Amino acid sequence: MERVPILKLGDILIISIQVDLEDQSVLALQEDLADKVVSTGARGVIIDITAVEIVDSFIGRMLATIAATSRMLDAETVVVGMRPAVAITLVELGLSLGGVRTALNLEKGVALLDHTRSAPR
């Protein structure tokens, strides 16, 4: 089973999904991420799905679950780099990913998190 690496940049965790995810890897990723958020005290999580070409309802739910878990641990989640085809598929599936923030690319995702944290809570 392939494990998705979780990178740390300042107080942001970055997950770049490069391969087709198996169900098992997704579950492992969710656990790893929760552990990592707690151990590093991260305030933001960025999931980069630039390389993801195919999505199904399972992946959609994964993104929502990760966002919900991270929020419980006081870290904001941003999904970045979604392809047009993927966005259309998710909409057709009826998954609007409520509660997940999105940005066009990694750079803008980081800027979004910086902006949110600098704003008064």
Add this chain to the structure above:
Amino acid sequence: MTAHADATRRRVHDLLRAEEERILQRWTDLAKTSAEELRDLYRALRLALGDERDDLADVRGLLAELSRERARQGHTPSDTARVVFCLKEAVHEAVASDGSAEALKGFIWFSRLIDDLGLYTFEVYATAREKIILDQAEQLLELSTPVVKLWEGIVAVPLIGTLDSARTQVVMEKLLQTLVETGAEHAVIDITGVPAVDTQVAQHLLKTVVAARLMGAECVISGIRPQIAHTIVTLGIEFGDIITKASLADALAYALSRSGAEISTPRRTRIAVRTEEV
């Protein structure tokens, strides 16, 4: 095919051959058209009837040509069909002067055949028309969905005409593709040119907005006319947290202020815009 029916058909065929000149002349008079275009058709029909296999492919080919030719000349499809139906009258006269019961029975069968052929000219006409309409619809689809850049980081889609699912799909794809290419964070969907908004059109708009949002861009819907606003409220359509503006100008001002630009209006006629680094 029974032997009896066979005999009646042969009788009609014999008549068609024996009285060829007279029937053709009469047909030409009735149809008020030139003898040349009818002669080929008549020959093909007579040969096809004499043939055991009942093969009408040649006749149909000639009819299709006749139908197209006459359509080009500006005749209505009814005119063309009437030309074909006139043959019935011409043949009926020949059958009546022949007077035999067999010929009369055969005429009923012949008349049904001519009905079919007349309708076929109609069909050819309709098919040709259908093709033109389809081509135009396709061209319209390509023409009618531009994505324009209003400002750095702000794009707009001026929608004109009725929105259906095929068109929404094209608009959505084009908009999302532009978002990727330009990295724009704000999109304005302007529906000034959309004549009516019903639940289905609203559904399509919402889908587009949600898809853009998933990509990380913010969408504003603008150009909502008073009647349309009224319709939307009456139908009970929920736009949720989607920003709507009355005019494209309002939407642009909103998008500019969201992207950090400051708009000041010292005089009514001039707008100065200054972008600030965040």
